Amino acid sequence: MEKTLRLDLPLLLPDTPDAHGACAQRLAESLETREGVSIAHVRNTESGGGMELCIHYDPALLSLERVREVAKAFGAEITSQFGHLVWQVEGIPDQRRARAVSAQLRSLPGVVEAEANAKGPLRIEFDRRQTDENTLRNALQNMRLSLVQDESRPHEPTGEAHDHEHGGIFGAQTELIFVALCGALLLIGWLLPKFVATPPWAPLFVLVPAYFFGGYYALREAIDSVRTGRFEIDFLMLVAAAGAAALGEWAEGALLLLLFSLGHALEGYAMGRAKRAIEALGALAPKxxxxxxxxxxxxxxxxxxxxxxxxxxxxxxxxxxxxxxxxxxxxxxxxxxxxxxxxxxxxxxxxxxxxxxxxxxxxxxxxxxxxxxxxxxxxxxxxxxxxxxSTLARVVKMVNEAETNQSPTQRLTDRFERIFVPAVLVLAVALLFAGFVVDEPFSDTFYRAMAVLVAASPCALAIATPSAVLSGVARAARGGVLIKGGAPLENLGRLTAIAFDKTGTLTEGKPKLVDVVTADDVAEEELLRVAVGVEMLSDHPLAAAVVRGGRERLGDTPAAESLNLRSITGRGVVADVEGETTYIGKDDLFAEIGGPAIPPSLKIQIEALEANGRTTMVVRQGDRYLGVIGLMDTPREAAPAVIETLRTIGIRRMIMISGDNQQVADAVARAVGLDEARGDLMPDDKVETIKKLRAEAKVAMVGD
Structure with missing residues (x-):
């Protein structure tokens, strides 16, 4: 009868950062070649705290100890042969540069796999028999990449955090400054002949520097791409600008470089902001x-x-x-x-x-x-x-993955670019040799080839999509909406459903005192004086809400003098108010402490408040019940109008998803005009909810 052995994967492959990577698969495949092992696979542990290797074996052919020894031996062999590096690097401003870096690293001897990302870490798997870590570090330096943090050595102390985004002599803003200089020089070169009598060659003194500032970063990336045998849009833009210069149209060439470098710089700036936002999210956990x-x-x-x-x-x-x-x-x-x-x-x-x-x-x-x-x-x-x-780490990972998604148009542009660039280059080269077929001077043939290059300059390809995305993002930003990337922007035009987070999106994001219900023969002022007096001594956020709202209602009336606050964690507080022991807390607290029960009329009010999403706090002074206070994270005033506007523009389905309990979620949904709400959701649950909604409609998520 077949048996199963489960082993913690980190113990078998201690240096492997990704349990779903190639080394885990190598280990499973190696074990399956062993006689007596039927299946070996990697899966999550039952505790959810990591990954484990699950081995199904025949005990008649292999003993439990032998299976364990074989697994450890194979793991040690793989670990000794293959190394894994996870590095944070600076110098990858966009996905085009990331592709070039990945290709350059894969071309190195001994590199099994390399994956660079503009917003995430650089991951490298290498064969220790052919290369080593120092060689790879030197390779990164040759690619003008700076190593920020080595995540493959998590226990080494690090210095104080600082900005590593050194884009050049002016730091992180070098590329934007170069764009501004290129634009200024181009403008001077265009205006100079119009207002000053100058020789025809005079504008070159400003247009040649404009070429330098506009083409500096494009030239660096083009060189990196050509080294790996890739001819991308950077290379074609430079050739087109050179062709314009060869035809004597220096201003047109500088304009090409200005527009291209502007789009590139803005894309890099947006990438940097997105990366910092992700880093801030990851910094929520202590070190x-x-x-x-x-x-x-x-x-x-x-x-x-x-x-x-x-x-x-x-x-x-x-x-x-x-x-x-x-x-x-x-x-x-x-x-x-x-x-x-x-x-x-x-x-x-x-x-x-x-x-x-x-x-x-x-x-x-x-x-x-x-x-x-x-x-x-x-x-x-x-x-x-x-x-x-951890849950936080998985949230960061999900945000990172979402940030790196390209829009459909951008993916189409990238695919088209891979065909278009080499095709134009081949055509230009073919036209250079047209003189051997058609009897004409080489100067005419050269002029025609350069004219084709300039005419085919990929301004629309390089700039149209980024420009449209930037325009849409800028317009949304003026309305207070931050859109991160082209994919979300394009999807907005096809939306049929929207999911809203509750806290801070549809609501104010902090609890407020909204209900004060007094017991029979108790004035509201008396209840609030006692409640505010007690809660002034507490630092709990709910206490702060009671004090803030109670003072507004009391006006100039002073709170009751309170002493000796004691916390009953999870249930409420107790203090001495004007010589009497006073309790404030959940209704189940009063069943525990003894004394008179909550009056039935007050109990009905508590149930009604909680059904409407209120957090309730009962107040008792001595043996006398004063009443109950209701707190709630109140909806934003503009929320109902926004929901109605969205309905009028064609959003057919709107749903609220929240980590709060279902009663609170339902109450807020009713208040803002939503018909559907789902509560008690963790971040992973929210993601699953969105995935299910995506199967039914084109959906957007608004909020955290």
């Missing part, structure tokens, strides 16, 4: 974590965290890893990950052993995420995912 290992407490790099580690989280500190609470109670601000507008109360899990085995089944009140912010109490959490596999 170090305090862990308890072998009865010792130490601070280590987040990259060194392992599944099962116990992390100590101080009050008001960012959480370093995904996991579940094993000790302590606190409220956690999960807005950076889930978008929830109100901090979520966290408490210890009932059975840590079961939670460790099945972390995806842990309740929301016990689960925490890297990048979120702890409240006023200390927590101890057990790690369920490494930093590279």
């Amino acid at each position: 170090t974590a305090t862990v308890r290992r072998d009865a010792k407490v130490e601070e280590i790099a987040v990259d060194a965290l392992r599944v099962g580690d116990i992390v100590l989280v101080k009050p008001n500190e960012r959480l370093a890893a995904d996991g579940f609470v094993i000790k302590g109670e606190s409220s956690v601000n999960q807005a950076p990950i889930t978008g929830e507008s109100v901090p979520v109360d966290k408490s210890p899990v009932g059975d840590a052993t079961v939670a460790a085995e099945k972390p995806d089944l842990v309740d929301a009140e016990n689960r925490v995420f890297a990048g979120t912010i702890n409240g006023g109490s200390a927590l101890e959490i057990q790690v369920t995912r490494t930093s590279a596999d």
Whole structure:
């Protein structure tokens, strides 16, 4: 009977950053060649914290220990032969340059695979028998690329963060400055003969420098492309500009280079901004974590965290890893990950052993995420995912992948460019030799070949699509909408559905006091004086909302004098107000502390408020119930009008997706005029929801 052995992949291939890469596949294929092994494949671990190798074998032919030994031997052999590098580099402003870098690296001896990206890291897989890391570093230097961070060495200390985008002598803005100089010189060269009597050759003194500034970066990229046998649009534009100069039309050639370099510079600028936005998202997680290992407490790099580690989280500190609470109670601000507008109360899990085995089944009140912010109490959490596999890391990866997608028109342009550029070059060369077929002077043949080059100069190909994209993006930006790239812009014209995030998109993004319901024979002023007096002593975001809204309603009336605030984490607070013990918290708190039960009339009001998406807080002073307060992240005033406008322009379906609970989501949806809302969604769940919607309609996502 066939048996199965599961082994952690990082233990077999410790230097492999991508579990889905070629080395993992080599290991599986090597094992399948072994007699007694039927299938070997890579899959996610049941805990979701990493990847494992699953080996199906016949115990009659191979023992368990033998399978383990064979797997380790094959893994060691592959690790010793193949190396993997993940480097952050500067000097790749766009995807065209990324393609050239990838091609140059693949052409090097020993490089098995190389993948460069304008917004992500450079990944290289190489054969150690033919090349080494230093050789590859030197190759990058020869390509004018600077190494920013070596992610293949995550535990090495790094210096302070600084801007590495050195585009030249003027830093990151060198290319834009060169474009401005080219434009200024071109304008001077065009105006000079019109206002000053000069010899015909005088404008060349400014047009030749204009050529330099306009063609500098295009020339560098053209050289890189030609080295790898690729003739791209940069090369054709330079040849066309040279052809214009050969015909004596220096101004036209400089104009070609100006337009091309302008589009290229703006694309690089947009890429840089997108890269910085992604880096800022990744910076939400701290760089170090305090862990308890072998009865010792130490601070280590987040990259060194392992599944099962116990992390100590101080009050008001960012959480370093995904996991579940094993000790302590606190409220956690999960807005950076889930978008929830109100901090979520966290408490210890009932059975840590079961939670460790099945972390995806842990309740929301016990689960925490890297990048979120702890409240006023200390927590101890057990790690369920490494930093590279955390929810935040996956969000960054998804954003990065979305950012690098080209629009359909841009992809079509790239495909056409690969045919068009060499075709024009071949035609121009053919025309140069036309004199051997047609009896005419070489000067005429040369003029005709250069005229074809200039006429075929790919201004429309190089500039039309970027210009249209930039115009659309600029117009949207004036309306307060930031569109990152051509693909989203083109898709906007074909939309039939829109999905909205709730917090900060349809709502204000912070809780407000919206309801004050008093008990019988209690004035609203009395309830608010007590509530504001107690909550003034707390630093909880909900307390701040009560104080802010309560003071607005009280006006000049002072709050009640309160002392000795104590937190009942996850349920409420207690304080001494004018000599009486006063409780403010969830309705289930009062069943725990004893005393009179909540009056039925007040209970009905609580249920009605919660059904409308309110967060409720009951107030009791001594044995007397004063009433209940309702808080809510209120919808933006303009939201209903915007929704109605979208309906009038043809958006047939609009849906709200949120990390808040379903009741809150439904309440906000009703308030802004949406018919459909989905709550209790994590970032991954939101992505899955969008994928399902894409199967039904052309959909856009608005918000986080």
